[in-house]
């Protein structure tokens with residue numbers, strides 16, 4: 001059945017969700033407080049770089065069943081409202097900043113007059129849904145007829161369209177009893193096409209649904225920091241973390257995914273989510289349970305410093321007067337997202353230590369320029385390499401993996417490259433006369 005939906009918040013999560021829901025057959029009003037974003041979206045232009053999004057958005061707009069607005073009133077008639085606003089880290093603290101979630105629920109509540117389902121998708125600390133449920137019942141004019149569900153999102157940037165249309169699982173946090181059953185039935189209608197494809201559905205309570213999301217991201221972050229801890233030991237022992245990861249990854253119980261050692265995780269989610277999780281556990285008196293996440297965070301941040309150290313070594317011990325080329329600004333390839341980007345964090349530290357740093361990224365240049373205006377930027381990878389004493393490969397875009405090291409060599413002052421993602425072909429680069437250093441790999445690899 002085709003439903004009327006609203007999507008509140010059209011950022012990395014919301015815009016993909018809104019367009020995907022149209023693809024599933026529904027009619028969607030998408031609301032954001034950012035007027036510029038709404039104007040852009042109404043004109044059919046995606047405000048972010050996400051593979052497949054322009055096509056999905058164009059197809060959704062062409063149906064006439066997708067509209068964008070800053071007016072919550074236009075969402076009033078929806079059967080189901082999905083809340084997708086941001087939950088960033090509170091400045092100077094570990095805890096999540098819930099001001100956008102609170103503001104959007106307060107505003108939405110004013111427009112809920114009859115039976116409606118509100119679905120939280122934002123990542124929130126456990127206990128938030130219960131609090132918001134009580135708020136909606138107290139403040140919405142249709143109070144007793146308004147039901148809340150929590151339906152956390154697990155999409156990855158760069159694969160957001162596929163992950164939204166074909167998720168690994170759906171999780172519904174609902175209350176016990178007939179209201180929860182109605183919420184489940186309505187969510188099953190929303191996701192009917194996805195469920196028909198065989199997507200498993202886990203139905204649980206609010207608190208468990210919130211914790212599923214927090215623990216999934218904590219597990220992923222832990223897996224990355226585990227391999228990066230092994231990377232530190234490999235460096236000390238003269239061993240190779242890439243071979244090690246391949247070998248342990250063959251064990252099904254461990255699995256090969258998320259064992260990519262390098263400069264670590266960044267982005268608008270894993271770093272802030274593990275910190276918010278620790279903060280919330282502390283409030284609940286369960287802080288001891290998550291002290292290991294402090295180590296996960298510390299290992300991750302140490303990778304950035306280690307990268308700077310290796311880059312400095314490659315500049316013969318000092319960055320003063322040296323030119324450093326940085327390939328990559330986004331926190332991961334196939335995204336323009338620079339939130340807590342390890343690449344830009346390294347670039348900024350190298351610049352602070354005296355180097356002239358030139359950054360290139362295939363998609364994140366505008367975002368990088370506006371957040372880090374003191375760095376220099378080049379329009380192409382080869383231009384960034386011009387006169388460089390060392391090249392830092394920090395975000396593994398396909399374009400960089402395909403760079404011809406012989407051509408690259410013609411642009412630099414010294415053929416020295418540090419692979420912060422362990423994705424460059426060592427044999428190709430060393431055959432072209434480059435010294436290649438990588439994190440957690442033997443120095444002997446460097447010269448082939």
Ligand SMILES: NC(=O)C1=CN([C@@H]2O[C@H](COP(=O)(O)OP(=O)(O)OC[C@H]3O[C@@H](n4cnc5c(N)ncnc54)[C@H](O)[C@@H]3O)[C@@H](O)[C@H]2O)C=CC1
Pocket residue numbers: 008009010011012013014031032033034037084085086087100103104107121122123124153154155156157268269
């Ligand atoms: N980015 C991702 O890949 C994923 C994000 N999440 C979670 O989803 C939530 C949103 O994340 P992103 O989309 O990355 O954030 P974002 O910062 O890209 O987007 C948030 C959007 O909400 C809008 N907004 C803020 N206050 C509003 C209000 N009162 N009413 C309407 N709109 C409002 C902002 O203008 C912005 O467009 C977060 O909780 C995040 O942890 C979950 C899974 C994946």
Ligand SMILES: O=C(O)[C@H]1O[C@H](OP(=O)(O)OP(=O)(O)OC[C@H]2O[C@@H](n3ccc(=O)[nH]c3=O)[C@H](O)[C@@H]2O)[C@H](O)[C@@H](O)[C@@H]1O
Pocket residue numbers: 123153154155156157158217220224257258259260261262263264265266267268269270331332
């Ligand atoms: O809550 C969220 O927002 C999302 O956070 C992550 O998705 P995302 O941040 O888009 O990207 P990932 O692919 O998880 O990568 C995160 C970071 O880890 C790094 N990474 C990833 C994998 C790896 O093996 N090694 C590694 O260093 C990436 O370079 C990147 O900086 C999760 O993978 C999603 O399931 C989740 O929905």
